[in-house]
Amino acid sequence: MKATGIIVEYNPFHNGHLLHLQEARKRTKADVIIAVMSGSFLQRGEPALLPKWERAQMAIDAGVDLIVELPFSFATQQAAIFANGAVEILDALGVQSLFFGSENGDAQTFSKVAKLITEQSAQFKAIIRRFLDNKTNSYASAWHAAINELAPDLTLDLAQPNNILGFHYTLAVIEQKKRIEIATMPRQSAAYHEQKPTHQSIASATSIRSMLLANDWKSVRQYVPGTTLTILQEYRETHSFITWQDFWPLLKYQLVITPTKQLQNIRGISEGIENRLQQAGIRATNFDEFLKHATTKRYSDSRIKRTSLQVLAKQTSPKENYIRLLGMSAIGQQYLRQVKKDITLPLISTASKASPTLLNNDIRATKLYSLAPTLENQFLRDFHTPPYRKKP
Amino acid sequence: MKATGIIVEYNPFHNGHLLHLQEARKRTKADVIIAVMSGSFLQRGEPALLPKWERAQMAIDAGVDLIVELPFSFATQQAAIFANGAVEILDALGVQSLFFGSENGDAQTFSKVAKLITEQSAQFKAIIRRFLDNKTNSYASAWHAAINELAPDLTLDLAQPNNILGFHYTLAVIEQKKRIEIATMPRQSAAYHEQKPTHQSIASATSIRSMLLANDWKSVRQYVPGTTLTILQEYRETHSFITWQDFWPLLKYQLVITPTKQLQNIRGISEGIENRLQQAGIRATNFDEFLKHATTKRYSDSRIKRTSLQVLAKQTSPKENYIRLLGMSAIGQQYLRQVKKDITLPLISTASKASPTLLNNDIRATKLYSLAPTLENQFLRDFHTPPYRKKP
The missing domain is CATH 3.40.50 (Rossmann fold)
Structure with missing residues (x-):
């Protein structure tokens, strides 16, 4: 089968x-x-x-x-x-x-970009680092810009959410050396x-x-x-139906009561994001307010939510x-x-x-x-x- | 003055x-x-x-x-x-x-009992240990019984809550060698x-x-x-007005999400009481239910509440x-x-x-x-x- x-x-x-x-x-x-x-x-x-x-x-x-x-x-x-x-x-x-x-809708393009990045991995990482040195860039935008710089003729717009995911699926298949055919539809x-x-x-x-x-x-x-x-x-x-609002009192509690040093052991916490989360946690009275206080150009909405979830679930190691x-x-x-x-x-x-x-x-x-x-x-x-x- | x-x-x-x-x-x-x-x-x-x-x-x-x-x-x-x-x-x-x-109402009695216990400290501790070996005794009841055994003629009923506190005030004054006069009223x-x-x-x-x-x-x-x-x-x-019920969702969360090993670092956690708290936390849907599930003859209502509070407040060292x-x-x-x-x-x-x-x-x-x-x-x-x- x-x-x-x-x-x-x-x-x-x-x-x-x-x-x-x-x-x-x-x-x-x-x-x-x-x-x-x-x-x-x-x-x-x-x-x-x-x-x-x-x-x-x-x-x-x-x-x-x-x-x-x-x-x-x-x-x-x-x-x-x-x-x-x-x-x-x-x-x-x-x-x-x-x-x-x-x-994008074209499997070939995904494969080409993913292969290029795998082959030129060191160069790619160097470009990413350069973009991240500009503190207003998020990881996603740094990736996007790095791919554009490395392969300007491959038209894969990684600002599009489904292109990003598809690209990472393709990259994972190549990096893990799996014999899986990639197929996509627009x-x-x-x-x-x-x-x-x-x-x-x-x-x-x-x-x-x-x-x-x-x-x-x-x-x-x-x-x-x-x-x-x-x-x-x-x-x-x-x-x-369940939303973040159901967990907001627990997140606020965890952010408020956990010593900053302990937060630093949690997966996804780096670069002082823990201070940002704690300050936003103290100020906010609901989850939307919290997001508004915590999000910046560098720390996207998703990054804040993912990190908050790790804090809430006390995740430490994969x-x-x-x-x-x-x-x-x-x-x-x-x-x-x-x-x-x-x-x-x-x-x-x-x-x-x-x-x-x-x-x-x-x-x-x-x-x-x-x-x-x-x-x-x-x-x-x-x-x-x-x-x-x-x-x- | x-x-x-x-x-x-x-x-x-x-x-x-x-x-x-x-x-x-x-x-x-x-x-x-x-x-x-x-x-x-x-x-x-x-x-x-x-x-x-x-x-x-x-x-x-x-x-x-x-x-x-x-x-x-x-x-x-x-x-x-x-x-x-x-x-x-x-x-x-x-x-x-x-x-x-x-x-009790008599300062003399408090002083006499406290002095006796200070002077016969080793003996007193041995009696306490003996009473605690019986797993159905609480700390309070072991104290009470030990004092009755050591000083049967001093009529200080330590099953009475204000006698207990007054006794400990007196004991603290004596042990800390403070020059403070003890006075009490019925x-x-x-x-x-x-x-x-x-x-x-x-x-x-x-x-x-x-x-x-x-x-x-x-x-x-x-x-x-x-x-x-x-x-x-x-x-x-x-x-x-504020009651434990205000903190119940946070306590339940903390009990449910914290690995048992981590709970063991919290002040007041010993003898496996952490398992009791976690099991009661999972079963209960409000604080009164939780107390009912967690309390035993050995672990009094106050002991459970005090320990829960340490869990909630993440207290580790005095x-x-x-x-x-x-x-x-x-x-x-x-x-x-x-x-x-x-x-x-x-x-x-x-x-x-x-x-x-x-x-x-x-x-x-x-x-x-x-x-x-x-x-x-x-x-x-x-x-x-x-x-x-x-x-x-």
């Missing part, structure tokens, strides 16, 4: 994702689609709107064959680390292709950050989240598959990678049986049976997520829930 | 305290009454119902001449440490007498833990707190001086003592000028001008207290507030 990997957050799963999924299957002639998904917390340093179990079910019900969790240590980090973790998992699961949506409609939908059936996840938080189900219904809608509605009947199974279709299950003996990373079906040392960081992240008031009764859910199976 | 010291919490100041204050002045023939008061958090491991500034004002308005804060490191500890810190401060301020209320009416008042004008602080939390001002008015009532009412117009001035009358001010040059501990009038190293633990405690939602706008109050002076 031919497997194709996709890297997702599904926050929540919508029509754009469905299109991406169908195209992945068609364009790479895949028998099996394997998705690696962020768990409770996402790459932009935010909590997911609803738990990973509901999101995994959306994916399987909409046609994904196998969905596994990207561990917290990778999922909540900058694009390079995020991509490295996800590619490692997909390769361990034996995918032949990696498919992603991008503003993204349809709906710019990433757009708050308002621009197309009849496709809207960005950001705008769908706004609709959900505003309880505007009439609009939501237009942009998500029926399977997603059902899961969202069932969830919302008994729970609220852990080894592993495969946490969240859900599967009949075909996914069949595929898993077939490749099981060749899987090169630990495979975990139920957390309560796995090594606590391995899961340490994710157990902490799960506990943290469960502190959102609406999840009060789900504290141990993550330890005992078996992977979701599609009803036949 | 002759100064007498009293050791108080004033949570809040009531008619019983007024009586105690008047008797202290009369019976010890004092020109100046100096009170050492717990700050934001109290000896039983609880937050004070309202900030120390309001409580200091109550004291000065009712006739105390000088009120200083007992630092967090002493104020929130078991009776022996609490007493040691307070006696050290009173002695540094030059008091000739120490006056307290007690169920406590009037209102048993310490009583929820319902038993006397026409005197009720326990516990029952007055219940009335305040129930907004029962008609009852409150009967049991507190007019000066206290005004301060309480003014405070309540713009704020809520600091040296100092005198933080909270308020003074004209006479108090005059007295302070007179003794200033002889004071043997650092004297702090405004926190923002003091050494942060010295104040470290109390700054953290103040920040923690200010995280109570109702105090949102008071975050920096403690750093800039000058001592309260009685309006002439």
Whole structure:
């Protein structure tokens, strides 16, 4: 069976994702689609709107064959680390292709740029350093500028969020020397950050989240598959959607009570960002205010959120990678049986049976997520829930 | 001028305290009454119902001449440490007498028992250890039993809360070799833990707190001086009273997210109590539930609350003592000028001008207290507030 990997957050799963999924299957002639998904917390340093179990079910019900969790240590980090973790998992699961949506839409361009950077790594790093010496540059803008300087004729605009991710996926495949084919399609409609939908059936996840938080189900219904809608509605009947605001009192407490020296041991804390976070924490009375106080040109919104999340989750050191199974279709299950003996990373079906040392960081992240008031009764859910199976 | 010291919490100041204050002045023939008061958090491991500034004002308005804060490191500890810190401060301020209320009411008995224990210290400790080997005994009950065994003819009932405190004050005076005279009066009416008042004008602080939390001002008015009532009412117009419930989400978070090994570094954590706290923290959905789950015969309610407070405030090591001035009358001010040059501990009038190293633990405690939602706008109050002076 031919497997194709996709890297997702599904926050929540919508029509754009469905299109991406169908195209992945068609364009790479895949028998099996394997998705690696962020768990409770996402790459932009935010909590997911609803738990990973509901999101995994959306994916399987909409046609994904196998969905596994990207561990917290990778999922909540900058694009390079995020991509490295996800590619490692997909390769361990034996995918032949990696498919992603991008503003650029041309796989060749991604491969060329990634190869160039790998070959001229020292030179590239020197350019990055030079750009970062200008204190107003963020990491992302330094990368962008460095690539433009090194390969001015390769038109890959790394200011575009999906190009950045796709580029890092490609780079991870090359750096890890994986034999995975890169495939991409141009993204349809709906710019990433757009708050308002621009197309009849496709809207960005950001705008769908706004609709959900505003309880505007009439609009939501237009942009998500029926399977997603059902899961969202069932969830919302008994729970609220989760946002940073749920964790703001805890973040403020942690920033206020932790000695600055202790903050310096936390992953992602460097260059005095800890002082910035603490000062903003003391001044602010809600999370949006905090972000406004803490963000600068150099420290993007995402950087502040990611670092705050590490502070909140008391993350200190990255852990080894592993495969946490969240859900599967009949075909996914069949595929898993077939490749099981060749899987090169630990495979975990139920957390309560796995090594606590391995899961340490994710157990902490799960506990943290469960502190959102609406999840009060789900504290141990993550330890005992078996992977979701599609009803036949 | 002759100064007498009293050791108080004033949570809040009531008619019983007024009586105690008047008797202290009369019976010890004092020109100046100096009170050492717990700050934001109290000896039983609880937050004070309202900030120390309001409580200091109550004291000065009712006739105390000088009120200083007992630092967090002493104020929130078991009776022996609490007493040691307070006696050290009173002695540094030059008091000739120490006056307290007690169920026993006879200063001679306190002195005799304290001397006996000091003289037979090794023997006493051996008895304590023996009682503690029985895992169902608490520290308090082991002390009580040990004293009964060593001095069966001295009728000092250390199961009584005010006897325990008075005994530790006396012991601290003897152990620190201070030249301070001990004086006590029998406590009037209102048993310490009583929820319902038993006397026409005197009720326990516990029952007055219940009335305040129930907004029962008609009852409150009967049991507190007019000066206290005004301060309480003014405070309540713009704020809520503060309880453990305000800090419960933060405690739960800290218990859930902190690795057990890290909890073991916190002051007061021993004998595996950290596991008990974490398990209770995961199960409970509010502070009362948590207490119910965590408390045993060996780990009293107060022990659990005190330890939880250390976890919450991230206290690791005790600091040296100092005198933080909270308020003074004209006479108090005059007295302070007179003794200033002889004071043997650092004297702090405004926190923002003091050494942060010295104040470290109390700054953290103040920040923690200010995280109570109702105090949102008071975050920096403690750093800039000058001592309260009685309006002439």
